Amino acid sequence: MAKPKISEKRWSVDLEKRIQEEHYSDDSLYNNRYGFNPGSGKEVFVIDTPPPYPSGTWHIGAVAQYSMIDVIARSQRLLGKEVFFPWGVDRNGINIEFTVEKNTKRKMKSYDRAEFLQLCKDTIEEYTVAMRNTARRVGLSCDFAKEYLTDAPNYRSVTQAIFVDLFRRGEIVEDLRPNIYDPVEGTTIADAEVERLNRMTKLVDVKWYTESGAEVIISTTRPELICACGVVVVHPEDDRYRHLVGQKIVLPVEVENREATVEIRTHPSVKSEFGSGVLMVCSFGDQNDVAVFRELGLSPFQAIDLDGCMTSIAGPYSGLKVNDARAKVIADLEAMGAILQIVEKEQEVPVSERGKNPVEIILLKEWYVRQTHIQGRMREHIDDIEFHPPRNRQFLLDWMENISIDWPISRRRWYHTEIPIWYSEDNSRVIVPPPGTYVQPWKDVPPLGSRVLDRETRDDLGSWEDMQEDLGVIIGEEKVFDTWMDSSNSNLFVSGYINQMDTFEKAFPTGLRPQGKEIVRTWLYYTLLKSVLLFDKPGFKHVWIDGLGMDPWGRKMSKSLGNGIDADSVLECGAGGRTGSWRVKGPEKSVQLKANKIGSECFRLWKACDAQVGDDFHINPEEIEAKYFGVLTKIFNVARFASQFDAPNDLETLPSDLEVADRWVLSEFAGVLSAVKNAWESIDIFTAARAIKNFGTDVLPSHWLEMAKTRLYDGDLNAAWVIHRIVRDLLTIFSPICPFFCHHLSDTLYGTSAVDVDEYPISSIDDDSEAERLRSLTSTLCEFNSGTWRAKKEAGLSLKAEISGVKIPSEITEFEGALKAMHHLQ
RNA sequence: GGGCUCGUGGUCUAGCGGUUAUGACGUCGCCCUUACAAGGCGAAUAUCACCAGUUCAAAUCUGGUCGGGCCCA
Structure with a gap:
């Protein structure tokens, strides 16, 4: 074998880590690649990623899901779209309050409010850092530079502005109603x-x-x-x-x-x-x-x-x-x-x-978002949203059937977005802040630009500056919002609402909402509710609802069952020669699972190929390695094999005198290109992944490569053109699933990275009736090859031995030359 | 307790009224063959969860049962 350009003998987790580190270390290069540039002129595609809640560990099922959102982001870039793949962290809520209470063994309400908020903020910051590291380790191509935090003023001010808007329109009301109340948490x-x-x-x-x-x-x-x-x-x-x-x-x-x-x-x-x-x-x-x-x-x-x-x-x-x-x-x-x-x-x-x-x-005066009057209109808009898989639309519709009361949004907690309102001394008027400002009424006075409204009619009575004297001693609201009130405008926030209205015009309805099925009733429902109340529009073009990650036996992973598998341990399995080992409680007894090497590329490939979207998936590291690491090795070897032959400078112009075997494999590949393109366009990772895997590990190496090998060794430039053209484009269309793997190979072989391609590869030959005819011969060809290998084995011959008496089927006599050379037929 | 959803060899998966039920991984057997034992060839493994019904014909349609899951009460 001539010296291959790809020096590594095989794909490894250490190589993967090295490439990842390079990839993430140069901020400006990274930003060029993955940063959102709404002015690029390309079609804008915003993904409303689920901001994870930092709680110490990130569930491996959620990490798997997130890696598939990354596949979608990368595939949309490949299709030429300007993708915004935001990185947000959800940090509001009662969880972090509990964590602080537990750590300090003191109840929230025994603290000074400001002091407690600071404790929450410091605590959650530690968890946030760990989460960012896992995000990179699994290869996410988020726009990390634009990281948003739901407890930051720029995020909370959007929630507050929406509250004021809906209050003015009468869609948010206050009422004394029976409320479900947690007396311990207050x-x-x-x-x-x-x-x-x-x-x-x-x-x-x-x-x-x-x-x-x-x-x-x-x-x-x-x-x-x-x-x-x-x-x-x-x-x-x-x-x-x-x-x-x-x-x-x-x-x-x-x-x-x-x-x-x-x-x-x-x-x-x-x-x-x-x-x-x-x-x-x-x-x-x-x-x-x-x-x-x-x-x-x-x-x-x-x-x-x-x-x-x-x-x-x-x-x-x-x-x-x-x-x-x-x-x-x-x-x-x-x-x-x-x-x-x-x-x-x-x-x-x-x-x-x-x-x-x-x-x-108990009876309490609380704030409510009206929702019962708008259900019919919501259903109409939901009809216009494309669901992946379509059947999961039903989860949403079923939940909506059960809605009979308005949504209570006020909470008596602290580490949440404050309800932005002050009350006049006589309680008949309220003061609300101008859009775009974050306020904390429990400690601050209204900012400049605040307006005074009638509490009942919501009429605008004038500016706070002018009316201050009339209002007496004003009281700031102490209550905060339910966290879903924040979460349910994530799509508006990432699409630029209030902060970048020019982007918002292009970006709304938001391109895609990816999420797990367990929060359809909350996150998805409340988001759609807001889109309809505010804009009378569907919130999204696509909604992608995935199943949940289960243990190897299909049970939910939980601390009490002792069947959890840590995400980082799977991603790091194989690094530095360290193998992975997991002790997991099965239904009957504890089982020791072992794997030698997995890493992010194998993990992503597994999730893409192995689990249909919407189905719950079993997570077993042993299987992930056994089923998918070999696929990487195979494709790596194909590329490494190709790398011993010089790549032609011009891979665009199809050589005119190609052999029929070459035209056949290019036809097959044309079919793969178009099937994968269709799949990426319809957010169908599974179909794309399977098509690539089948072609890259079977049709191309086992059949065409064997036919073309002799010619390649003889320096045939046409065969070299074909293998390089196919390997280059195959790495490109595979790059959404295994970005670092494809980046490394394409960069080494061709000096350009597969992850930078923003135009979907076109077939080098016309995908016409001739191509279709050649594709119809594929199964006959493959069967003939298998049959010949079998015949040699049965005759006790080595594969390179000459054999006589093998008859080439009449449909594929045009391949006679190639087949004779491949099998040494006499 | 109710709603929804899923249930195809050990695992994942195709099929969605007529197929000898697809493919992959794993298992077992045989083979070192100049990119690749991370390969090749072969074998075993499925009454398509169960029970009824519709039909000339059901993995596929309908009803029920059981099991997993999500959600709700």
Whole structure:
């Protein structure tokens, strides 16, 4: 073999790391390659990447997903688009507050607010750095120079401007409504943040007496809420209690500032077979209570305050924490002989997703985004969005079916975007900041340019500077936004809304929203809601919804199952000769998984080839290596083989006197080029990856290369032209999946990098009926080759031995010369 | 408890009314063959989760069951 231009014997993780380091070290080169330049004149394609939340570890499934978003970004660049692939980090929210509380063993509300915010910021910064490193290690081509942080003023000011805009339009309202409230964390939460846990609770059968003295047993798990009881109900068909309906019944505990009796009424929601079949309805024990109160037109009692303590109506129990009050009520009732029995029972308790604290429903004045009136219009716009895969549109539509109340967006937390509003002394007017400014009303006065609005009508009454005198002592809002209020304008932010309106004109609706299916109901839904409320447009052209990364047996990875696999360990597997080893708990026993070399290129290739978008995928490092590292080696070897023959200077002009074998392989490749182009255009990574893999590891090396080998060794310039033209273009179309691999080979061989190509390669031959005819011979050719190899093996001949009596099928007699040379046919 | 979704050899995957059910990896056997044992040839491995139904014909359509997953209550 002549000396190949590619000196490395094989592809390795160390080589990969070296190329990556070069790639990321030169900022200006990097920026030229991947920076977003909206003035380039190319079609703008903005990707609304999911800003990851830095929490210490980045889930390997999410990293795999993110690498596929990178494949999309790179493939769109290759198609000639001006791609903005932003790098954002989501840093708002309760998670980091919890982390700080845990680290310092102090509750948030015991801190000075400003001091606590600084602690959060410092803590999250450490995690953010680790995340950036993983992002580079997996080869992301984000515009890191334009990194955005959702807790930075430029991001938060967009959220605030949108709030003011929607408030002026009447799409954001404030209202006193029953709210799901986490008394431990001291904040309102949304439906979406509630989950159910099974816990043991005491089901208490309490004796109540009607005014006429009849005993009625009522079962309850919440005896402390008897003070908030508004009505006692039975099922309308329940004959046992028919005679009691309409009577008054006495509350079995002492109360204050309210009547001590309630009426017995009927309601169809009562389950007669549960307990005694009599239900006390409190404001508000659960969602059903809320519904009953509304339906029966009762006015609610506030039994629990913002600190999770009983209010004054609880009489002797006022001031006690809910749990303490419950224990005391039970003890007192027992002492009075008012308890028939107590049963320990497993019950589903609604808890907050983050804090796992039992939630309460209490009346609070909160901010809401109106959403029920706009569902129909949203559906129309959603029809215009292309979903990948199409079936995942259903996740969104199903969620929308369930929407019945407005979206509560205010929270009583700190490390979030502040609600940008101040109230006049008489509460009739509000002050809002001008768009583009970030404000913190809990500590600042309104900035210059703020406007004064009527709180009810939202009429603009004048400027804050002019009206200051009339407003009295103003009060800044202390509440903050739900984090989804921030996240749901990520597409507007990255598309340039407010900050670069000229770019925004070209970039909205945003080109692509890639995300996991688990946050369809939140991130995707709320984003689309805002697009419709603000612009009456669909938010995106494409939505790409991927499945989740599972353990090797298809189960969710979790700390408690002990089946997690760390992303960095897979990406670093093989570096410096170190192998990877993972101890993973399987369904029956622990399993030791081992791999020698993986790295980012192999990892990306695996995800691209192995998992259809939208399906959950199993992550097993052993398989990733076994199935895909060989593919890299094969293509590497093809390129290395080609590199021993000089590349012609002109790879554009097709030589006129090509042999039929050359025209055949160019025809095959023309088919690959167009199939892959179609796939990249329709954001179909899987099809593109498979087509490239099949051609690059099978058709090209095993069949054409063997036919052309003799000619290549003999210095045939046509064959050299064909192999180099194909290798160059193959590396180009493969570069979105394995960018560093393709960069290295193309740069070494041709002095230009595959990752810099911004024009999709065109076929060197006309893809016409002649090409189609040649392609139709492919399977006959491949079968003939396999058959000949088999015949030699069966005859005990070496492959280079001469063989006679092999008959070339009549369809491919035009390949006779090439086949004779390849197989040494006589 | 409800909704949605997925269920094809050990693993991944094609197919989407008529195929001897595709391909890849892995496994096993044989072969060092001048880019490549990271290769070549061959073999075994699938009642297409299960049960009913529609049809001349079902992996494919319908209903149900079970299992994984997501979401909700």
